[in-house]
Amino acid sequence: MRFGQVFSSTLALAAGSLARSVSDVQDTTSLTASLTSTTSISVASGCSFSNALTATAQSDLDKLSGCQAVDGDIIITGDLGSASIANVKAIYGDLQIYNATELEFFAADSVTTITGSLKLHGLTILSQLSFGSLTSVGAINWVTLPNLGETGLTQVTECNSILISDTIISSLEGINPTNVEVFNVNNNKEMTSITSSIETISNALTIAFNGDDTTVEFSDLIWANNITFYSVSSIDIPEIVAVNKSAGFFESSVSSLEFPLITSIGGDLTIENNEDLSFIDFSNVTAIGGGLVIVNNTELLSISLDEIKSVTGAVVLKGDFDNCTMEALKTVRGSFDLDTTGYADCSPFKKLSKNGGIQGDYTCKAATKKTSSSAKSSKTSSKSSSTASSDSSASSSASSASSTDSSSSSATSSVSSISSTSKAGAAALQSTSFFGTMAAILLSLL
Ligand SMILES: *[C@@H]1O[C@H](CO)[C@@H](O)[C@H](O)[C@H]1NC(C)=O
Ligand SMILES: *[C@@H]1O[C@H](CO)[C@@H](O)[C@H](O)[C@H]1NC(C)=O
Ligand SMILES: *[C@@H]1O[C@H](CO)[C@@H](O)[C@H](O)[C@H]1NC(C)=O
Ligand SMILES: *[C@@H]1O[C@H](CO)[C@@H](O)[C@H](O)[C@H]1NC(C)=O
Ligand SMILES: *[C@@H]1O[C@H](CO)[C@@H](O)[C@H](O)[C@H]1NC(C)=O
Ligand SMILES: *[C@@H]1O[C@H](CO)[C@@H](O)[C@H](O)[C@H]1NC(C)=O
Numbered sequence: 001m002r003f004g005q006v007f008s009s010t011l012a013l014a015a016g017s018l019a020r021s022v023s024d025v026q027d028t029t030s031l032t033a034s035l036t037s038t039t040s041i042s043v044a045s046g047c048s049f050s051n052a053l054t055a056t057a058q059s060d061l062d063k064l065s066g067c068q069a070v071d072g073d074i075i076i077t078g079d080l081g082s083a084s085i086a087n088v089k090a091i092y093g094d095l096q097i098y099n100a101t102e103l104e105f106f107a108a109d110s111v112t113t114i115t116g117s118l119k120l121h122g123l124t125i126l127s128q129l130s131f132g133s134l135t136s137v138g139a140i141n142w143v144t145l146p147n148l149g150e151t152g153l154t155q156v157t158e159c160n161s162i163l164i165s166d167t168i169i170s171s172l173e174g175i176n177p178t179n180v181e182v183f184n185v186n187n188n189k190e191m192t193s194i195t196s197s198i199e200t201i202s203n204a205l206t207i208a209f210n211g212d213d214t215t216v217e218f219s220d221l222i223w224a225n226n227i228t229f230y231s232v233s234s235i236d237i238p239e240i241v242a243v244n245k246s247a248g249f250f251e252s253s254v255s256s257l258e259f260p261l262i263t264s265i266g267g268d269l270t271i272e273n274n275e276d277l278s279f280i281d282f283s284n285v286t287a288i289g290g291g292l293v294i295v296n297n298t299e300l301l302s303i304s305l306d307e308i309k310s311v312t313g314a315v316v317l318k319g320d321f322d323n324c325t326m327e328a329l330k331t332v333r334g335s336f337d338l339d340t341t342g343y344a345d346c347s348p349f350k351k352l353s354k355n356g357g358i359q360g361d362y363t364c365k366a367a368t369k370k371t372s373s374s375a376k377s378s379k380t381s382s383k384s385s386s387t388a389s390s391d392s393s394a395s396s397s398a399s400s401a402s403s404t405d406s407s408s409s410s411a412t413s414s415v416s417s418i419s420s421t422s423k424a425g426a427a428a429l430q431s432t433s434f435f436g437t438m439a440a441i442l443l444s445l446l
Contacts, residue, residue, distance in 0.1 A: 014047055016113065034138040035115050035158060041069035041090045052093075056179075061085050065197065076100060078181075086110060094119060094138075109133055117141045117161075126368060128152065142167060145157060149190065172196065185210060193217070201225060209231055211425060213253070228268070246290060249274060260284055268313065272296055283307060291334060301342065305329075314360060329432065335360030343367045 042412060047064070049072030055061045076083055076097040082105040083097075094116035097106065103123050106193030109131040117139040120126070126145050129152030142148075148167045153174035161182040162175065168325065170190040181203040185194060191210040195217040201224035207216055208230035209362045223242040229235060230250045240259060246267035249257055256279040257271065268290035278299040284307060291313030293305060300319055300417040306327040314334030317324060322342035329352060336349060336358045346364035353362035357372040 003362070007160075035113070035136055035160065043067070043071045045091070049074075049093075055083070056080070064088055076103075076106075082106065084108065089133075091115070096121075098122060104128065106130070112136065115136065116410070120145055123148070133366045140164065145169075146238065157221070182206075196221075201227075204228065228235055246270070248272075249277075252277075255279065258322065265289065270294075273301065286328070289349045293317075315358075330357055332358040332360065336362045336364070338366065340366045345397070 005349060006305060036409065044067055047067035047070050049070070050250075051206070052073035052075050053060070053064075053070070054075045054077065054222075056076075058080060058190050061074075061076070063263050064074075064085060065087045067088050068164070070091065072408075073090045073093040074085070074091060074095050077093075078098050079102045080100055081102050083100075083103060084106065085095075085108040086356065087110050088108070089110055090113040091111060091239045092115050095111075095114050096107070096117070096119040097103065099122045101122070103126050103297060105128045106126065108181050109130055109132040112133045112135050114134070114137045117201055118131075118134075118137050119139075119141045120129075120143075120353065121141075122144045124144070127147045127149065129148065129150070131153050133155075135152060135160040137153050137156060138159070140153075140156070140159055141161070141163045143165045144154055145167040151172065151174050157177060159175065159177040160180060160405070162180060163182065163184045164172075164186075165184070165188045168190045169188050170192065172185070172194060174193075176197060178198065178346050179200045179202070181201070182203055183196070184204065184206040185191065186206065186208040188210045191214055193215045194210070198218060199220050199222050201221065204226040204229045205221075205224045206226075207214070207217075210231070212231075213233040214231070215236070216229065216232050216238040217234075218240075219236070219238065221237050221240050223240060223244065225243075226245045226247070226248075227237075227243055228246070229252055229254055233253045235252075235254055235257060237259070239261065241261045242264055242280055243262060244266045247265055247271070248270040250270070250273070251273045253276045254274055256432045257277065258279070258281040260281050260283055260347065262282060264287050265285060266289040269285075269288050270291075270293040271277070278301065278302065279296040280294075280303065282305060285305065285308050286309050288308060288311045291314045292305075292308075292311050293314075294300070297314060297319055297320040301321050302323040303317060303321050304323070304325045306325055307406065308326055309328045310331040310333075311329070312333050313359050315336045315338070316330050317338045318340065319332045320341045321344065322340075324338065324340065326345040326348075329348075332352070336353065337347060338344060338346065344364075344366035346366055349358070349362070349364050352358050364381050
């Protein structure tokens with residue numbers, strides 16, 4: 001790099017260095033975690049590193065003090081107790097700090113721009129960070145920083161990807177981008193509230209296993225590709241109109257899930273094992289592009305999804321609900337399986353199965369309204385599938401007396417293809433974590 005050369009395209013540079021570092025660590029989370037626009041500061045001779053600058057002592061970093069801009073990745077690792085970068089304003093590449101298990105403090109207060117990733121991994125005693133000027137960073141990728149309680153960021157407004165896992169950070173203050181690809185915050189036990197003014201999330205929003213009662217508020221979020229929540233206590237995303245792929249709500253203490261403006265969900269909608277959930281509002285959703293799974297939400301007594309016309313996968317509704325209506329339902333490409341200890345009316349679904357609207361196998365088990373106690377016992381006695389299918393072949397007149405309807409068809413779109421949702425979510429989470437953190441341990445138990 002010649003002295004005084006000005007970058008006409010910082011993007012190309014950043015993309016090049018990113019591709020290297022991403023493949024090095026097999027990071028699936030930072031997708032295109034480089035910035036599309038940034039400052040253009042000339043890179044002086046001696047400030048350009050085609051193979052990354054690896055610093056194992058402060059003296060290595062001091063050599064950068066004559067550089068306003070650095071072209072290439074900076075990697076810090078080794079036994080440093082504290083480290084800092086002075087004078088540098090722009091890093092056209094990554095800043096990575098790995099396995100520096102003695103590092104307590106790191107500062108880079110002059111840096112305004114990092115086009116690649118700010119990767120901090122496996123810094124077991126790091127307790128203080130200071131990035132007082134950082135406004136633009138391709139990706140924040142922080143994993144296993146078990147003593148870090150604050151971000152040290154004050155004004156990040158541009159950032160494509162955020163992964164914060166296994167830290168004791170309690171607040172995401174200072175991180176305020178408008179559009180991101182990934183927002184993944186998991187296993188931060190001190191994080192009791194997650195609020196953000198992000199407007200779009202083009203890949204995945206994942207919030208899992210943070211503090212026991214983590215509240216989530218995304219007041220400006222309009223759409224997200226995937227959303228996945230585990231173990232949160234409330235979810236407030238009032239403006240969201242679309243989930244382009246899947247939406248999953250698992251093992252949370254939320255009392256309600258209210259998404260009145262969402263009109264379509266492009267993939268699966270899964271609501272599983274939320275023991276305090278008593279109310280769901282997806283009243284504007286007309287189509288589900290994957291499966292619909294609502295199971296084991298013990299307080300959920302009523303399910304009305306009366307605008308949904310089509311479900312591309314299977315429908316699985318299991319629990320203790322007394323009321324389940326899907327008044328607009330015309331097409332289910334997969335199977336249909338409703339099973340409740342309560343009093344749901346199977347007749348509309350049975351009719352839909354008979355006229356071919358439900359293309360896969362059909363099962364509906366519920367107590368009947370008239371004779372509740374005998375109906376409940378008939379349910380238990382008709383557990384075996386042979387009894388169930390003979391029910392359906394008998395005649396429609398049997399449906400009012402019988403509590404179990406079932407039919408088999410040749411369609412093979414099975415429940416299992418749908419109920420893999422939570423495992424897929426777990427796998428995605430695990431892949432974010434290189435150091436066998438709590439995320440991996442907890443999720444492998446799912
Ligand atoms: C960091 O340490 C882990 C575990 O000891 C090791 O697997 C990994 O390769 C190290 N990373 C670097 C960049 O040295
Ligand atoms: C997701 O859906 C929204 C609203 O329909 C749309 O504006 C956006 O472009 C979609 N995003 C993707 C990645 O398809
Ligand atoms: C988003 O959802 C799709 C469809 O369910 C899934 O294949 C993909 O892995 C998900 N992506 C992430 C990052 O969770
Ligand atoms: C359904 O969505 C439309 C527009 O997105 C909105 O005007 C309407 O109020 C929503 N319906 C309900 C019941 O919230
Ligand atoms: C629902 O709860 C039962 C009993 O706690 C459990 O055996 C089952 O695995 C749960 N189902 C799902 C899909 O988590
Ligand atoms: C069941 O839900 C439907 C639709 O919300 C409602 O009209 C009906 O009154 C409910 N029935 C019972 C018994 O709660």
